[in-house]
Amino acid sequence: MTTRNHSPAASVRIQSVDRAVDLLQAVAAASAEMATAPALARACGLNRATAWRLLKTLQARGLVALDESTGRYSIGLATVELGNAAGPDALIAAARPELERTCRETGETAALAVPGIGGLCYVDEVTPTAVLTASWLGRFVPVHATSTGKAMLAFLPADQVRRLLGGELRSFTATTITDPEALAAELAATRARGYGICAGELESSLYGVSAPVLDHTRRPLAVLSIWGPQDRVHEGLFADLGAVVVRAAARVSAAQRGAGWPDAPVVA
Secondary structure: OOOOOOOOHHHHOOHHHHHHHHHHHHHHHOOHHHOEHHHHHHHHOOOHHHHHHHHHHHHHOOOEEEEOOOOEEEEOHHHHHHHHHOOOHHHHHHHHHHHHHHHHHHOOEEEEEEEEOOEEEEEEEEOOOOOOOOOOOOOEEOOOOOHHHHHHHOOOOHHHHHHHHOOOOOOOOOOOOOOHHHHHHHHHHHHHHOOEEEEOOOOOOEEEEEEEEEOOOOOEEEEEEEEEEOOOOOHHHHHHHHHHHHHHHHHHHHHHHOOOOOOOOOOO
16 A cells, blocks of 8 residues: 655755755845855854855856855845746836836836846836837847846846856947947946936937836846937936936835835935
């Protein structure tokens, strides 16, 4: 007679998997000072050699990322992708009021994008009723040729940026940034001012600004954008629109953390 095992899942756990999950959760919760391998090992009650091997395995699968210059670990993009696979409904719900507010305030399309395996995908948008505009819902966009993508890349660790960009950068229009050094400089500027810009880099007639929705470790969960045709969303308006989208993204971030509404951040 065959005997079925009715033991609960907790009784058949695999120790190495348990330890890897503990480390992944510790990386997610760690402050900058506590995100090194020795500190993470102590937090999880592991010896350094075991923690190092597990962290390297998680890094190889994209679940954590290592900043080689500081030795600090952070959550990897693959973890974000797994979270997004569960569905962005909660994030969309938190962002929707801000998209509506932003659209009313600017008279332009406000959109929300989340990272996925194919790049960044737009999952919600609010368009001005008096303006005929194309919908980008469900579309993936290249990360180097959009304000949305640059706003995400600017707040990711350098090794993840390299992995996402891959090889040669494709040119879409005359203004697409295809030189890696020029893109690196643009990402540094994006990080400093808090928002990304796009001057017709994917489609020559479309201009926009975007700001990341950051988690408690200041890593991007999603990106809010304001975009429209060049005659309405021109470079002379980037600073003003950037301030609007940075405030909106900060409020969504605070709502996601349950922290209430923060003061408007300083925009350089």
